Amino acid sequence: MIYDLELVIAYDYPSEVKDARHILRVRPSVELGQDTLSTQLAIRPRPDETLREQDFFGNALDHVLLFPPHEALSVTMKARVRVTRELPDLDATPTVAEVVEAAFVARDATGQGPMHYLGDSRIVRLSEPLTEYARAAIDPEEPVGTAMLRFAEQIRKDFTYKPGATTVDTPVLEAFAAREGVCQDFAHIMIGSLRGIGVPAAYVSGFLRTIPPEGKPRLAGADAMHAWVNVWLGHELGWRGFDPTNAMTVLNDHVVVAVGRDYSDVAPIDGVLITAGPQKTRHSVDVVPVEEKGVQPGRAAASA
Known part of the structure; x- marks a missing residue:
């Protein structure tokens, strides 16, 4: 099975955030029975510094540093993934x-x-x-x-x-x-x-x-x-x-x-930032088989 994935995570802050540092764990894994064919990551506002690496457990990490003041953050990950797991006896x-x-x-x-x-x-x-x-x-x-x-x-x-x-x-x-x-x-x-x-x-x-x-x-x-x-x-x-x-x-x-x-x-976003008041967050996910047709437009909030 081949899927097109889209994950959107967004934060709205009650006051300006400065010098924010985040660790993202949002890219699909490459492992037995699962291959990532392509991945795109878009972050707004645009980061001043980024670094990609793997952690001890083999997870893909994106380190992000944001210097300019900002009142919102959005992370959009798009990927195409092939999944071919077999069930053992x-x-x-x-x-x-x-x-x-x-x-x-x-x-x-x-x-x-x-x-x-x-x-x-x-x-x-x-x-x-x-x-x-x-x-x-x-x-x-x-x-x-x-x-x-x-x-x-x-x-x-x-x-x-x-x-x-x-x-x-x-x-x-x-x-x-x-x-x-x-x-x-x-x-x-x-x-x-x-x-x-x-x-x-x-x-x-x-x-x-x-x-x-x-x-x-x-x-x-x-x-x-x-x-x-x-x-x-x-x-x-x-x-x-x-x-x-x-x-x-x-x-x-x-x-x-x-x-x-x-x-x-494994939290999708970790980080350190300074702001005042409670922040608001929302996220949505699409998991669409590539051969599937007639997907209806629109986006629903996702929770698990």
């Missing part, structure tokens, strides 16, 4: 216990090594409630692939997707206790639960293609930035994606932008 994967043992003795110190995804991170902390939740749902002798899909399905069953119920700063245990939230909360809950039983789990930020009801046209801007979980299934299979918000494995409807230990490693 989940029943033929190692057992959960075997993956836990392999992760415990693994010595890969790169950003993809399982050792970095077993303990506490900035947002996700090991806790007894999350660990017990995983222990109650996961059989150590079950194939890890089928166990992870069942666990994603369990989260989707136990928790209510409710936009506005949480914010980006809501603690994981608070969302867990409330049994409601959005995709970021579902991903953090799955990650914390799996790490508690020794299964390496990573946070993934990206785009999800939404498919309109049968007979209805696709509306531009109807897609949203999304979050899901990569789980390490052992040395042979490596990292595979599971989406607890939608109770599914990650295949060709998902486009990866960034991977980290939790949301703090």
Whole structure:
């Protein structure tokens, strides 16, 4: 599947901002099963300095420096991406216990090594409630692939997707206790639960293609930035994606932008600036299959 993507993130500031410094994580990733064919990035106002690099986890970073005073910032990313993921035989994967043992003795110190995804991170902390939740749902002798899909399905069953119920700063245990939230909360809950039983789990930020009801046209801007979980299934299979918000494995409807230990490693925009009063932000996403025709004009606000 080949997609044309467009992401727009905009900020309006209550007073002029000077000397703003930002780190952007908005370019789609290049990895197994996903190739970026082209990317364009437009920033307004025009940056005085830019620098591109990769972080420890392999994510594409754009460092941006803005000197002139400005009252608004907009970032537009356009890309064409090819996604060709294959679903492994989940029943033929190692057992959960075997993956836990392999992760415990693994010595890969790169950003993809399982050792970095077993303990506490900035947002996700090991806790007894999350660990017990995983222990109650996961059989150590079950194939890890089928166990992870069942666990994603369990989260989707136990928790209510409710936009506005949480914010980006809501603690994981608070969302867990409330049994409601959005995709970021579902991903953090799955990650914390799996790490508690020794299964390496990573946070993934990206785009999800939404498919309109049968007979209805696709509306531009109807897609949203999304979050899901990569789980390490052992040395042979490596990292595979599971989406607890939608109770599914990650295949060709998902486009990866960034991977980290939790949301703090993959936030689309980080930075430092000085202003007064609350800022306003908005964003929209389009994920359009290249062969798709008849896309309706317009843009809808996106949230996840």
